[in-house]
Amino acid sequence: MTISNLEEIKCPQGHLFEASLLSAMSAADNPELKESLIAGEINLVSCPICGEMFYAECFILYHDSENELIAFVYPLSFQEQAAQCNAKMKKEFELALENFEDKHKINYEPILLFGIEDLVLLLRSEQNIEDEESILKYIAHKLSLKIIKIPPRLSRKMGIPKLLPVPKGTKELNAKVLTEGLQTLVKHNPHLLHYAELLEKILKRRINLSDIK
Numbered sequence: 266m267t268i269s270n271l272e273e274i275k276c277p278q279g280h281l282f283e284a285s286l287l288s289a290m291s292a293a294d295n296p297e298l299k300e301s302l303i304a305g306e307i308n309l310v311s312c313p314i315c316g317e318m319f320y321a322e323c324f325i326l327y328h329d330s331e332n333e334l335i336a337f338v339y340p341l342s343f344q345e346q347a348a349q350c351n352a353k354m355k356k357e358f359e360l361a362l363e364n365f366e367d368k369h370k371i372n373y374e375p376i377l378l379f380g381i382e383d384l385v386l387l388l389r390s391e392q393n394i395e396d397e398e399s400i401l402k403y404i405a406h407k408l409s410l411k412i413i414k415i416p417p418r419l420s421r422k423m424g425i426p427k428l429l430p431v432p433k434g435t436k437e438l439n440a441k442v443l444t445e446g447l448q449t450l451v452k453h454n455p456h457l458l459h460y461a462e463l464l465e466k467i468l469k470r471r472i473n474l475s476d477i478k
């Protein structure tokens with residue numbers, strides 16, 4: 266589901282013009298659109314009169330089923346009405362779920378954001394973690410590591426990668442096996458900053474693995 270609408274836009278200098286703005290997108294249906302979004306190219310408009318480039322503000326519904334992410338992105342100017350936006354989002358989300366055939370598949374809460382730049386920042390930070398996850402996938406076998414995948418909605422909430430390294434043969438995830446797996450991984454590649462950070466959090470008991478269910 267990808268929806269674009271022709272909208273009237275006012276540039277920072279006050280000039281009016283029309284442009285097609287994206288208002289809903291599904292990353293699963295349009296992976297190339299997700300890439301454009303991460304590159305900061307979506308809803309970036311250029312005023313035909315003064316040439317100024319800026320992000321046109323409009324509501325965007327962003328859905329990435331694989332990463333369990335639904336974001337309601339309101340224009341930046343709505344930030345002062347955050348409470349109303351939050352209430353509206355919850356109501357609309359419930360209504361949407363009723364009409365959704367696979368409703369049992371959506372067991373995650375929507376995220377409220379203001380301004381497309383916040384969505385871009387969120388996706389970029391998740392992309393950075395995914396880059397490290399790709400490296401883990403690539404070297405896991407060589408390091409005799411097994412990968413345990415936790416639901417993306419949990420990893421996002423906890424601010425940790427969703428692919429976790431543990432020693433081969435591990436049956437159950439716990440702090441001991443995860444520490445062991447992370448130490449092996451980080452020793453091999455100290456540049457995996459998100460994994461190094463997770464190791465530190467576990468060693469300092471700043472993370473509760475029982476949250477992972």
Ligand SMILES: [Zn+2]
Nearest residue numbers: 276280312315
């Ligand atoms: Zn202008």
